Amino acid sequence: MRQRVVRVAVVAALVAVVLLAVPLALAVRSALYAGRHDSLERAALAGAVRVSPDCATGDPVELSAPRAGGHLGLYDPQARLRAGNDPATADAPVHRALGGQAVRGRAAGDLVAAVPVSHAEHVIGVVRASSPAAAVRDRVLVAWAALLGVAVVALTVAVLVARRQARVLAAPLEDLSRHCRAVTEGDLNARAAPSSIA
Template identity: 40%
Template structure:
């Protein structure tokens, strides 16, 4: 690209110089020739004035009158009959001499000579003529010097153009080379790449777009990696339960294993559904699948499963849905996963009855998940970080839950540390509250 820019600039400079210099050179030549003819006429006029008395009196012409200072000039003096009286010029110029004897002043180029003819007059009578010649090389020598100067200026202009073109080519090509390097690094997976601004609006716009793409890809990859790690953690608990059930069935050789196998198949189906939902959320994006979610119906679907899991620990599940609570605008799969995380967290780390409450909260939908345990000791900032998992197992699941809720334009917070209450706020649909607001809150028990 640099070579093409430089070549184009130099070619344009040479073309412009030629288009300007060639006519100017021809004009200089014509002007110099015309100027020389005018000088010949003045020289002939001076000679005619000096010799007019001698020619009129038929006296010999004084040699000093036709002795010119210019070595390249030749002079000849003629009488009114065309006979040469003094001096001499190369070549034959009968026609010009005849025209001068008729009283005309003539100049012309003949062969390699410039010739001027001037009449010699006395009073009003033409008594003779003067011819003055000079080689054309005299003019060409003068013009050659001018042409040499013009050629030097042209060469200087082209050289300056070359230097300017190289600077501009570097200025234009450098940002493009940086863009190429940045694009290559981005293709190799380096999402930290950032382009340098070159001061060219169009190229800087491309660089800004590439930077934005790198930031988005970096964020997307980081989210996908974190999501995958968190999701795998969420799958460990049901897998561990299924493994324990199968191991217990193997140890009890006298019992019928079909019940354990059937329960394990149910868990396997649930795991498959969880995996499908998580993959759908990770790849398709939660915002694209957001829609009205009937939380009452959703809790009716998943409540029995949670209640059965709590019953294994001798605990109960209570579900309360405020009739005045509107539907949530979110992804049903995301809400199901978040509630699963919160209930699992209460099952593992809490005590007593686990209560899930759905209520209206200032234009949003709030879902509270609480238990009767001693509470949470960690601050909220640590609780929702993945590092918290190293101490008590909270962090990765809650981090995933918060990420899912934020993707739905909602919030997940710890509203009470003791007894522990986790609240999920979701955007409400625009359809308003549920019908029959006067009906008391519905409650399910497990």
């Protein structure tokens, strides 16, 4: 009986932990990647603000320094790198941003945000900010490890509470069973103690 009570409680706790932990783990992953994309887009927008319309005629452009481990670059409408430390050849996010809309994506193991620079309703360039996706992946793995640790602690507590409850619930029944066996063996004076369990 005790094992059955413990098993039911542990299964219920395990189902609850899985139903909570899996969506939470996915939400944490999504939030961390979205947060990094947001910071890349802010960096690209900050770079785009510094680009003068005269850059189309060959004026030099000074972009702000990228975050540690990141890249920031300005591409002209022909998808050539004009300034910054981004790759010399434009990738798919840059080509899509040349269409006039901000783009988020991945390219060559990096998270990328590309923001078009417009003047007189024409795209005169694209600022591309990127950082390694591995850094975000590492943060996701650390968060998942912490979540797994919390789940293990929750299951351990559930097992301990279930064992205690099983002992409390089963003790009166075991006492009653013992007295029933005594009566069947001929001891008619055997009486079970009253239980506080309804």
